[in-house]
Amino acid sequence: MAMAAIALGITTVSCSSQKPQAEKSPSPSPSPLPSTNTQSPTALFPKNPNQPPPSIFPSSANTAADAINQGLALYQQGNYKGAEIVLQRAITLDPNNATAQYTLCKAMAEQGKLEAAVAYCQTAVRVAPKDSNAHASLGNTLGKMGKMEEAIASFRKAIELDPKNIKAQDNLGVALAKTGKLDEAIAQHQKAIAIDPKYVQAHMNLGTIFAAQGKLEPAVSEYQQAVALNPNIPEAFANLGILLVAQKKLPEASEAFKKAIALNPNAADARANLGITLYQQGNKQEAILQLKQARDIFKAQGNNPGVTQIDQILQKIGG
Numbered sequence: 001m002a003m004a005a006i007a008l009g010i011t012t013v014s015c016s017s018q019k020p021q022a023e024k025s026p027s028p029s030p031s032p033l034p035s036t037n038t039q040s041p042t043a044l045f046p047k048n049p050n051q052p053p054p055s056i057f058p059s060s061a062n063t064a065a066d067a068i069n070q071g072l073a074l075y076q077q078g079n080y081k082g083a084e085i086v087l088q089r090a091i092t093l094d095p096n097n098a099t100a101q102y103t104l105c106k107a108m109a110e111q112g113k114l115e116a117a118v119a120y121c122q123t124a125v126r127v128a129p130k131d132s133n134a135h136a137s138l139g140n141t142l143g144k145m146g147k148m149e150e151a152i153a154s155f156r157k158a159i160e161l162d163p164k165n166i167k168a169q170d171n172l173g174v175a176l177a178k179t180g181k182l183d184e185a186i187a188q189h190q191k192a193i194a195i196d197p198k199y200v201q202a203h204m205n206l207g208t209i210f211a212a213q214g215k216l217e218p219a220v221s222e223y224q225q226a227v228a229l230n231p232n233i234p235e236a237f238a239n240l241g242i243l244l245v246a247q248k249k250l251p252e253a254s255e256a257f258k259k260a261i262a263l264n265p266n267a268a269d270a271r272a273n274l275g276i277t278l279y280q281q282g283n284k285q286e287a288i289l290q291l292k293q294a295r296d297i298f299k300a301q302g303n304n305p306g307v308t309q310i311d312q313i314l315q316k317i318g319g
Contacts (some may be wrong), residue, residue, distance in 0.1 A: 064094035071100065075107050083107040098128030102137035109141045117141050132162035136171070143175055151175045166195045170202045182209050200230045204239070213245060219243050227259075234263035238270045241277070250281050268297040272310060279317055288319035 067090035074083035084140030087104035090097060101124035108117035119140035128134050139154030155172035158165050173188030186209055192202040207222030223240040226233070241256035257274035260267055275290035291310055314318075 018162050025128055025305075062088050064097060064100070067093060068097065068100050068103075071103055075103055080107040080110040084111070094160065097125045098124040098131050098134050101127065102131075102134045105137055105141055109144055114141060114145050119143065126175070130161055132158045132165045132168065134158075135161065136165060136168040139168070139175070140171060143171070143178075148179045152179070164195055166192050166199055166202075168226075169195060169198065170205060173202070174205060177205070177209055177212075182213060185209055198229050200226050200233070200236075203229070204233075207243075208239070211246075216243060216246055220247065230260075232263060234260040234267055234270065237263065238267060238273070241270070241273060245273070245277055250277050253277050254281070266297050266301075268294045268301065268303070268306060271297065272313075274314065284317065284319075288314065291319060 003045060003212070027165045064217045067086050071083045071087035071090055074080075074086060084104060084107045087100050087107065088101040094100065099133065101112065103123065105117045105120035108114075108120065111267045117136070118141045121134065121141050124134035125138055135154050135158035139151040139158060142148075142154060143151035152172060152198040155168050155175060158168035159172065162168070170189060170192040173185040173192065176182075176188055177185035181225045186206060189202045189206040189209070192199055196202075203226040207219045210216075210219035210222060220240065220243045223243060227240060230236070237256045238262035241260065243278065244250075244253035244256060254274060254277050257270050257277065260270040261274065264270070271290050271294035274292060275287045278284075278290060279287035293312055295307055295310035295314075298304075298310065
């Protein structure tokens with residue numbers, strides 16, 4: 001399952017220092033648009049934006065194996081409630097099945113039922129203490145609860161049991177970063193990439209940390225590798241655009257924002273940042289169009305602060 005970039009600040013376009021080039025009468029440059037990302041900063045395994053819609057809930061399984069297989073399939077489809085129901089039946093039939101326990105834990109965690117979820121992960125670890133995935137799932141749930149030090153310990157145990165558990169390797173880096181241990185986090189993400197150079201999320205997470213450290217060149221490089229490996233992640237293009245703006249590469253940034261919008265037309269932040277970037281390049285008409293579309297999306301989403309911020313930007317640029 002793909003992870004979104006860790007929340008270390010790559011969420012806004014810093015674009016207030018440069019004036020538009022094509023305006024006859026200079027207008028005030030818009031302030032950066034603050035993030036409207038609602039993703040919890042402790043969500044280590046966010047939903048895959050490209051996953052298929054949930055399937056129809058299946059008929060009851062008659063054996064534990066059947067229930068586990070159905071539960072796993074539902075979980076992969078994003079039908080977390082369906083997975084929860086089926087996996088609870090699996091556990092009734094086979095209480096000591098660690099796979100059923102930790103997959104149920106993850107399904108419940110995705111629904112925000114963290115206290116109940118962590119109990120299933122703890123049971124999985126108890127019945128299968130040498131199962132790397134059980135420990136990794138426990139670490140993931142603890143991370144969602146904000147218990148980062150405990151999450152780190154669980155990820156380390158998962159890696160001790162299986163050094164090639166790439167998700168545990170990468171998520172250890174996420175948890176380390178969230179506790180401010182950026183150098184350790186960088187080394188951890190690099191270990192994940194060494195295991196699988198095509199593991200997109202590790203490149204994104206590594207790029208995010210480099211950006212947080214002000215290391216724009218390696219940050220851009222990591223995000224460029226991420227979008228080359230998987231050109232279907234709108235967040236990757238949006239963050240790449242932000243980094244390119246910081247490098248004053250505005251045409252390239254605009255293209256990155258456009259690709260993010262093509263993948264997710266309701267990405268209001270990307271639209272707003274595209275509008276600001278276009279304005280800086282002197283394309284006021286298109287900039288206003290994008291900003292107004294972003295405002296409409298924010299309004300439809302009930303994001304009143306986003307609407308207010310866009311209105312303030314439009315007022316500054318005369319839109």
